Amino acid sequence: MSILAAATSRPDPAGETDPNQVLAGAEGRRPWMAYLLLLPGVLWLGIFFLFPLAQLAAVSLQSGWPDFPGYYYRDLNVGNYVEALTSYAPHFGRSFLYAGAATLLAFLLAYPLAYAMAFKAGRWRGLMMIGVIAPFFTSFILRTFAWSQILGDESWVVEALNFLHLLPGDRLINTPLAVVAGLTYNFLPFMVLPIYASLERADPRVIEAGGDLYANGLTTFRTVTLPMSMPGVLAGTLLTFIPAAGDFVNMELLGPQKGTMVGNVINNQFLAVPGGYPIAAALSFTLMAAILVMVFLYVRRFGTEELV
Structure with missing residues (x-):
């Protein structure tokens, strides 16, 4: 064998x-x-x-030593999460409201720009792409500082709006509107680039077929162009909303002193409040969990087969 x-x-x-x-x-x-x-x-x-x-x-479940601010010990203190949900609920609401408004405004600005870059730009496409990504060459904080000057009380923007009587409070800086404007500007490229990528991959012959079937421009856009670009819209929405909800720089430099976002509370608890680490960690986890739930529901409702 x-x-x-x-x-x-x-x-x-x-x-x-x-x-x-x-x-x-x-x-x-x-x-x-x-x-x-x-x-x-x-x-x-x-x-x-x-x-x-x-x-x-682990830090989010720790407890502070009585009469010793700044010192805490390992524990299973779920009261930190209770305080995060009760004492700072308005801050969460403002964060999601400002982030949602900035995301919607960014979409309304980004989609026409991405559409023009994909189908109408021609030889100017490269220059338009550089214009979209050029802000990334400058620090995030410096860009926000620049917006504090653009929206300042003596800027030409405020003077023009006051001349047209379009500014109720006679100022833009230190208002929620300035925060939404700063968030929109800083995260606009994250909305433009995914939508452009989806539109650039789309077959123009499919869009032209809508006109051949006697559909007007609005019907063709609603039934053909927009569904084809939904993967980019979904990705751009998430890339804009998620960092905007946790941002604190725009509120710190452009927003009012009162009525801050949850990101500002987390920053202050970590850096300015003695013994604030457990509350800051609990706020961070609560914010992350809330965003994950909203993202899951959003993807389930508007997601595509490529992303679900």
């Missing part, structure tokens, strides 16, 4: 190799290669995302 097994395992005289054995060996090695390729990314996420997230969860 051993001689027969050895004979059957030898390669044929022509030196040819069994292709089934080659494929089996390749398939046996392939999973290890895939795991090795995934290892750097998994380590990066584990060290710089999962571990800090677990540490933040």
Whole structure:
């Protein structure tokens, strides 16, 4: 039997190799290669995302020492989350309201721009793309400082609006309108680029078919163009709303002193309030959970097969 097994395992005289054995060996090695390729990314996420997230969860359940501000001990104090939901509910409401308004305004501004870049720009497309991404070459805080000058009481924007009697309070700076304007400007490229990518991949012949079927421009846009661009609209909405809801820079530099967003509360609890780490961590987790729920419901309602 051993001689027969050895004979059957030898390669044929022509030196040819069994292709089934080659494929089996390749398939046996392939999973290890895939795991090795995934290892750097998994380590990066584990060290710089999962571990800090677990540490933040542990801090959110800690309790402060009585009569010793700034000191706390490990505990399972769920009262931090109760305080986050009760004492700071208005801050969550303002954050979601301002972020939603900025997202809607960014969509109304971004879609015509993305449409023009995809179908009408021609040789100007590259220049328009540079105009969209050029703000990224400047610091986020510097751009917001620039908006504080643009919306200042002595700026030409405010003077023009006051001349036309379109500004009820005679000022823009330190108002919710200034916060929404700053959020819209700072996150507008995150709305333009995904929509442009979806429209740029769309087949123009499909859109032209709507006109061939005697549909007017509005009907063609509603039934053909907009559904084809929904993956980009969905991605742009999420990329705009999520960072805008947790932003605190625009409120700090453009908004009123009272009625801040939840991001400002988290920043103050971490940096200015002694012993505020547990409340800040609980607020952070509550904000993250609320955004995840809203994103899940939004994707379930308006998502596409490519994203669900």
